[in-house]
């Protein structure tokens with residue numbers, strides 16, 4: 001079963017690909033397609049990006065990290081009609097010659113009338129999911145509530161022959177079932193925390209002969225989502241950080257206790273991060289050049305495409321006393337951890353220390369796991 005995920009321009013790379021990666025983290029009956037795979041920048045590209053005071057900085061970064069997105073409108077409209085939203089799906093179908101058996105799901109930062117989380121096209125297998133404001137209802141990362149919407153509407157599509165039939169079966173009073181209508185949007189929290197299918201709805205699932213593989217995948221993903229939300233909610237109480245996994249030849253970072261959540265650092269960010277991870281005692285920023293050789297070795301592992309000269313150039317820029325390249329990388333690393341984990345939990349993973357002084361990562365190193 002093919003599912004095409006598309007987005008409006010305001011849905012950023014991090015969220016869009018995080019949702020897609022999470023949906024694919026459990027093998028299942030669906031093939032998820034995104035317009036293009038995200039690509040890591042080369043170190044050569046990063047060097048151009050980190051040149052201080054370069055006005056092309058922002059633009060270049062976008063050019064490197066973004067693939068084609070659907071630019072529906074440059075007007076500052078914040079809500080669109082359902083028809084306008086499905087029109088984006090319909091155009092995508094025509095442009096990409098997508099079979100009518102396939103499902104198209106639009107992730108959109110635009111609101112809609114009458115302000116629903118998701119919408120269903122009566123004419124075709126098209127859906128939209130609103131990606132904004134989840135932080136008002138749930139803790140942490142919005143990839144989970146959005147992924148929840150994706151899998152539950154895929155299942156609903158098999159349980160009912162038409163959206164109108166489905167709408168007739170929703171529960172007006174929330175009971176922690178996938179079919180809760182959640183007229184009061186705050187009720188979505190109950191639905192996500194229980195992440196369940198009630199006995200009445202299970203009967204429909206059986207009656208409709210929904211394939212086992214679909215059900216198994218849906219429930220496994222629901223379980224993962226529930227674990228994620230509870231982990232974050234309980235962090236305040238338990239104060240137990242996730243382990244940090246450093247994996248493979250080019251040392252990608254994951255959080256295994258958060259369902260192998262990937263931390264998407266660029267090659268240079270990753271090299272800087274690993275250097276500080278190797279030195280729990282901390283490194284004074286002004287002495288970074290003492291670690292030049294180690295940094296060059298780390299950078300060399302990050303990208304197979306870059307030649308040694310480029311890597312040395314990148315390291316020299318990081319070590320140059322008046323360059324802001326290093327602090328820029330550290331603040332980007334911080335932002336990425338905060339986006340994933342929230343301020344409080346992210347704190348242990350960030351490189352921090354007094355201005356101009358010794359910087360370090362607080363995470364207890366027993367929580368760092370290496371895997372080849």
Ligand SMILES: [Zn+2]
Pocket residue numbers: 171177178179180197198199200201202
């Ligand atoms: Zn139900």
